[in-house]
Amino acid sequence: MQELINSQIFLLTLTVGVYLGAIQLRRKINCALLHPVFVSILVLIGFIRLTGIEYEHYMQQTQIIDFMLGLSVVALGYILHDQIYNIRGNVISIVMAILVGSAVGIVSVALIARWMGAEPAVVASLEPKSVTTAIALSVSANSGGIPALTSVVVIVVGVFGGIVGPWVLKKIGVESRIAKGLAMGAAAHALGTARAMELGAVEGAISGLAIGLMGLATAVLVPILEKIM
Amino acid sequence: MYGLFLILLFYLLGCLISALIGNFVPGSVIGMVLLFAALSFKWVRPGAVKRVSTFLLDNMMLFFVPVGVGLITSYTLLSRYMLAIIVASLVSTILVIAVVGLVEQKLESKKDSAKNEKEENARTH
Structure with a gap:
């Protein structure tokens, strides 16, 4: 069980799942403080605390999500080009x-x-x-x-x-x-x-x-x- | 897949240039400028990167989550400077809104903004 919880596939699925859940929550209750990123971070911190996973381990296993952040900055170049006529x-x-x-x-x-x-x-x-x-x-x-x-x-x-x-x-x-x-x-x-x-x-x-x-x-x-x- | 390749390629070029100038500006930001330039000079068709860019930007919030969870490691720092962090951020945010709004309004040419508005209306209607 502990092995499964520590696995990359579990941590990735959990992260994306918690995020999607937080988005659903925001749709149901429209409150600025329930920002999906806030909620996801809090839930995941709670989970990590409870299961005793090291943050370094979590970060390593979810590195691909972090990598996408860099890609999305590059993609902003497309939006910039798209908006330039303004x-x-x-x-x-x-x-x-x-x-x-x-x-x-x-x-x-x-x-x-x-x-x-x-x-x-x-x-x-x-x-x-x-x-x-x-x-x-x-x-x-x-x-x-x-x-x-x-x-x-x-x-x-x-x-x-x-x-x-x-x-x-x-x-x-x-x-x-x-x-x-x-x-x-x-x-x-x-x-x-x-x-x-x-x-x-x-x-x-x-x-x-x-x-x-x-x-x-x-x-x-x-x-x-x-x-x- | 070609779109993803282009984004990766511009990211790589950005990181390369960033390393050459001593990581002064992040590689991803340089990649953004390079992609913008390539689109503007028509080296790359906008259609080639549209799908992957929209996908990345629509889901951008998810990509912040793993880093944010890292707050667990700097929790003591956050609670110790809570007040300074909140006051500085909020006051500075109001200043940025006011300064950008006022400078832009003062400097922008009246005729052009009127024209832009007309064009925009023509676009939306």
């Missing part, structure tokens, strides 16, 4: 907004966390918080962060950004549809995009584009800004 005539403003936004995001989260006493590994884990998880994890690992911490922070930020985004934009008087979509995708990645789609087709498409651009800008800016800060 930004004709606004290339410069979009690039500027993303660069400034990315820098503000990295610097502000690092300074606040450091000021509140967080240690360097935690600060490095927070820096790529606005970026889609796949890119955030590589950036975090590259700069001495803890990928597991980053993955949870990214989801929290996405859920939060999706909820407050439209409200913040309204408060500060942003009316341009491109600006709204860009801000949602830049701050809250795919979860912001899901919300932006509800605002409108333009907002949704631009938001999807913002995910890719923000990921790129952050991957380049984090190592540079870390040297300066």
Whole structure:
């Protein structure tokens, strides 16, 4: 029995199964906190604790899922190409907004966390918080962060950004549809995009584009800004 | 299968370049740029990678799960800095939304955005 529980086929099936179950749960009860990734992580942590499986062993056996993460980042290049018609005539403003936004995001989260006493590994884990998880994890690992911490922070930020985004934009008087979509995708990645789609087709498409651009800008800016800060 | 091969190939090229520049930028991100460039220069047909890309992106959330379970190993760190992590992340998120929204609105040319909107309406209707 223990042998079966430790086997690759069992752990892979369990991981995908728990994830599908979490998605079903989300469909039944629509609550932002019941995010499928959150729920899956909690259930699997509970299972690992109960059965006494080492995390290193679990990670090794499910490595193929982790590998797919890298592939899905490459696939974002396809979405970027698919959305590019949306930004004709606004290339410069979009690039500027993303660069400034990315820098503000990295610097502000690092300074606040450091000021509140967080240690360097935690600060490095927070820096790529606005970026889609796949890119955030590589950036975090590259700069001495803890990928597991980053993955949870990214989801929290996405859920939060999706909820407050439209409200913040309204408060500060942003009316341009491109600006709204860009801000949602830049701050809250795919979860912001899901919300932006509800605002409108333009907002949704631009938001999807913002995910890719923000990921790129952050991957380049984090190592540079870390040297300066 | 050809689509998967292309994604793998661009990932490999990305990792190669990443190694050459001292892992400054993750290989997957460079792979994304290379795929985008190849599609833009029409070296690769969008149709060739559409199915595999859609499959990967639709199921992206699953791919985060094994890494997230790793939280079990950094649980003490998380609970010790809980407040700093939450405050820094949430304040910074609001700042990013505001800055990106305002900068884009200030800089974007009014005429172009009006035109884009018209085009978009034409597309959707």
